[in-house]
Amino acid sequence: MSRVKGGVVTHRRHKKVLKLAKGHRATRHALYRRAHESMLHALKYAYCHRRERKGDMRRLWVIRIGAAARAGGLSYSQFIGGLRKADVGINRKALAEMAVNDSFSFFKLLTLASDRLKS
Amino acid sequence: MKGTYAIVETGGKQYKVATGQKIDVDRLSVAEGKDIELSKVLFIADGEDTIIGNPTIDGAKVIATCLDERKGDKIIVFKYKPKARYRRKKGHRQLYTRLEIKEIVKPGEKVAKAVRKKKIAVGDEG
Numbered sequence: 150m151s152r153v154k155g156g157v158v159t160h161r162r163h164k165k166v167l168k169l170a171k172g173h174r175a176t177r178h179a180l181y182r183r184a185h186e187s188m189l190h191a192l193k194y195a196y197c198h199r200r201e202r203k204g205d206m207r208r209l210w211v212i213r214i215g216a217a218a219r220a221g222g223l224s225y226s227q228f229i230g231g232l233r234k235a236d237v238g239i240n241r242k243a244l245a246e247m248a249v250n251d252s253f254s255f256f257k258l259l260t261l262a263s264d265r266l267k268s
Numbered sequence: 269m270k271g272t273y274a275i276v277e278t279g280g281k282q283y284k285v286a287t288g289q290k291i292d293v294d295r296l297s298v299a300e301g302k303d304i305e306l307s308k309v310l311f312i313a314d315g316e317d318t319i320i321g322n323p324t325i326d327g328a329k330v331i332a333t334c335l336d337e338r339k340g341d342k343i344i345v346f347k348y349k350p351k352a353r354y355r356r357k358k359g360h361r362q363l364y365t366r367l368e369i370k371e372i373v374k375p376g377e378k379v380a381k382a383v384r385k386k387k388i389a390v391g392d393e394g
Contacts, residue, residue: 192346238323243275243282254313
């Protein structure tokens with residue numbers, strides 16, 4: 150069999166890594182060894198932070214709902230407690246969407262929640 | 269605020285939908301071009317009034333057509349623990365079904381207004 154030299158394969162592998170390390174700082178986007186380690190960490194962070202994002206978004210929604218509920222005279226916990234008593238299953242994503250774009254419907258939910266809290 | 273919209277649940281996620289809207293949801297077992305009924309309707313607003321479910325609205329549903337099935341962008345799942353020689357690499361593409369919302373049916377209303385209209389139109393021509 151004819152001999153295959155390693156240079157081509159190595160170059161391809163290095164190219165792949167350098168592509169993933171684009172935009173990294175200093176030598177970390179230009180030198181293979183630095184870029185390789187940088188890539189390992191970057192991909193790991195990407196994985197972890199995709200998971201973190203779920204909590205980040207939920208926190209944002211809670212803040213938005215809280216602000217809108219307070220404007221209507223209930224605290225966040227009172228509002229959510231009232232909805233829970235009324236068996237409303239709308240999640241925080243949808244509630245926040247309503248708080249921002251559909252204050253009319255949100256107000257309906259607010260009145261429902263405060264009614265349930267009184268009874 | 270104008271226009272009717274509903275909040276429906278599918279695939280463990282809630283979507284705000286209006287008629288004519290196209291949404292990507294986690295893959296459902298419907299053939300391309302076929303209709304599907306989403307019966308977990310949590311909320312309907314039509315600009316004047318709202319219907320709030322407890323937790324779902326009885327008799328309400330959202331009719332949607334499956335346009336096609338598609339895959340999300342590729343995600344590289346990479347787990348890595350430095351100094352422990354632990355590396356796991358996996359590619360992932362989420363499977364979606366693209367739906368077009370045909371109709372939001374409130375409780376007590378009849379399904380497929382659009383279909384009936386078509387029939388009338390055909391009758392007029394004949």
